[in-house]
Every structure is written in structure tokens, then in C-alpha cells.
């Protein structure tokens with residue numbers, strides 16, 4: 001390929017509302033006590049399993065998460081509700097997901113020194129879109145006044161990197177001069193706040209990146225994409241059965257299996273070696289070793305996963321400067337975690353420094369980009 005393709009801007013929208021582990025656990029434990037009292041007879045008869053208490057210490061130790069941001073806090077901690085209250089908007093109003101996408105997108109455009117007329121395509125790539133159609137991406141495209149085309153992509157925790165892969169290919173093929181990739185990860189409506197195994201995992205956020213060719217780039221912090229690499233392998237260990245089929249199934253559309261659920265231990269054991277091997281192979285394509293990497297913008301699901309993967313790659317622990325952690329503050333933000341890390345920790349890199357953006361998660365899916373500061 002002759003012309004170089006690069007990331008020229010990144011944008012981050014962070015919700016104003018925070019839920020700390022302590023707040024989350026207090027609410028869940030009150031809910032569990034109420035549930036257990038209401039179901040005491042059935043629990044005693046062995047027909048219903050009592051809800052065990054959650055613990056803030058467990059959450060921090062097992063995951064590294066201390067708090068998470070949430071788009072709308074109302075309702076999520078209400079023991080009589082246990083899900084956020086987000087008023088439905090009319091078809092004439094900007095949808096919730098498009099709203100947060102637009103904020104992140106505008107920041108990415110400003111960082112890339114680009115105007116809407118410089119962009120030829122918009123990809124909204126995330127774990128869930130709030131409706132089937134019209135695409136949220138087309139709504140965002142309209143709101144920003146961008147010509148060309150737009151579409152949505154769902155690749156769970158790897159949606160952001162997979163979206164950047166598509167952008168890279170579109171610019172390389174000459175089908176777009178510049179592509180806006182947006183990850184409005186509005187995940188809180190899918191969190192089961194009544195399940196102690198998973199109630200702490202996710203937070204809301206939106207990220208965006210601009211991918212363009214060197215021919216048009218004129219921003220301050222620009223990273224050549226040396227290449228992209230993706231792999232998927234089917235697994236049921238992280239799953240959400242939410243979908244349009246529920247209406248025909250006569251099933252509860254909001255049943256526990258319709259929300260995020262996982263076999264966390266299995267995910268941990270299976271994904272860590274896959275991700276480490278994936279990254280190593282990707283670097284080898286450029287005759288690079290892990291020791292040559294200045295910064296790792298890794299997926300942010302669990303601190304122990306990141307520590308293990310970095311240790312496998314480097315043979316030692318990575319420093320916070322080498323592999324920044326944002327999940328203590330943001331929790332798992334589905335596909336956006338590595339992009340948040342990139343957004344907050346990229347402008348100190350020097351010309352020639354190599355970095356790796358890598359996501360891993362449901363599917364299983366792993367996506368990586370090897371980049372170099374221009």
C-alpha cells in the first residue's frame with residue numbers, strides 16, 4: 001500500500017453521573033434483603049435460591065473497578081426498580097445514543113482538525129444499538145451535516161477496533177477520504193443490577209476516532225496505522241440474548257438471559273492467552289517484539305487480565321505509563337476501553353514511538369492496531 005492511513009483525532013464523552021462500588025453494593029444488598037424476605041417461604045422450601053450479598057472489597061480486588069459512569073443514574077439504584085430510568089424520546093428528537101455519539105464525534109473532529117465536509121463516512125460501532133433502524137450512524141451523520149454514507153456495526157467488546165479496521169480499509173481503498181468511527185457505549189440499560197456476579201462490571205461512555213490518509217491529515221497528534229489484525233472464535237461464555245425474536249418466542253424479553261451474562265472465570269482463562277498470542281503475532285508482522293512497544297492501550301475489562309497479558313508479553317509487569325489503566329474509574333465500557341486509554345494517554349508519545357491498541361471480549365473477538373507516532 002502506498003499511502004499511509006492514520007488515526008488523526010480521538011474524542012471522549014464521559015457521563016456526569018458516577019456510581020461508586022459502595023453505592024452500588026448498598027443498593028444491591030438492600031435489594032437482596034428485600035428479595036429474600038419476600039421469598040422467605042420459597043427459599044426455606046428450597047425452591048428459590050437466596051440472593052447472596054455483594055461486597056465492594058470483592059469487586060475492587062476481583063476486577064480493579066472502583067466506580068463507573070452512568071448516563072442516567074435515576075432508577076439504577078432504586079431497590080424497587082434496579083434499572084436506569086431513561087425517558088423515551090419521540091422519533092423527532094435526537095435519540096439518546098446519537099446524542100452521546102455526537103458529543104464524542106465533535107471532540108474527535110476538533111482533535112483531527114477536520115470539518116464535517118472533510119468526512120465521507122460514519123461508522124457507529126458498539127456493543128448495542130438502541131434500535132434496529134434507521135441506523136444510529138445515519139442519524140449522527142445527519143446531525144453533524146456529513147455527506148457520504150453511514151452504518152452501524154455490532155461486535156460487542158471489539159466493536160471499536162473492528163470499526164477502525166473497516167475505516168482503515170475504506171480509506172486505503174479510496175472509498176472515503178476520512179472516516180469517523182464512533183463508539184457510543186450506552187450499556188447501563190443492559191446491566192442486570194440484581195445479579196451480584198455482574199452488577200459491577202459496566203459503565204457508560206462514548207469515544208470517537210478519525211481515520212484518514214496522510215494526504216489530508218493536518219492534526220497535531222497523528223498515528224500511522226502500521227496494520228490491523230482481527231480474529232473471532234465462537235463462545236457462549238459472554239452472551240446477551242436480547243433481540244427482536246423475543247416477541248415471537250413468548251419469552252420474557254427482559255429475562256436474566258436477555259441481559260449481559262458470562263462465565264467470568266472461563267473468559268479470563270481462555271481470552272488472556274488468545275489475546276497475548278494475537279498481539280505477539282501481530283507485532284511479528286512488523287518485525288517488532290513486545291519490548292519495542294512504548295505504549296499498550298489495552299481493553300479495559302479487568303485489571304488482572306491486563307496485568308496477566310502484559311506479563312505474558314513482556315515477561316514482567318508493565319508500568320502504568322506503559323499500559324495505562326482506566327477501568328478503575330470507567331469500569332468495563334464494552335468496546336470503548338482501549339480507546340479511552342488512547343484518548344487519555346497518547347499526546348506524550350514521541351515521533352517513531354510504537355503503540356498497540358487491542359480489544360478482546362464477547363464472540364470471542366480480538367481486534368488490534370499497531371500504530372506509530374508520526
Ligand SMILES: CC(C)(COP(=O)(O)OP(=O)(O)OC[C@H]1O[C@@H](n2cnc3c(N)ncnc32)[C@H](O)[C@@H]1OP(=O)(O)O)[C@@H](O)C(=O)NCCC(=O)NCCS
Nearest residue numbers: 054055058062063157196197264265267268301302361362
Ligand atoms: C467477573 C470477574 C471479575 C469475577 O472475578 P473472579 O475472581 O473470577 O470471581 P468468581 O466469579 O470466580 O467468584 C469468586 C467468588 O466470589 C463470589 N462473587 C461474585 N461476585 C461477587 C460480588 N459482587 N461480591 C461478593 N462476592 C462475589 C462468587 O459467587 C464466588 O463465590 P464462590 O467461590 O462461593 O462460588 C472475573 O472473572 C472477570 O473479570 N473475568 C473476565 C470477564 C471479562 O472480562 N469479560 C468481558 C466482558 S466484555
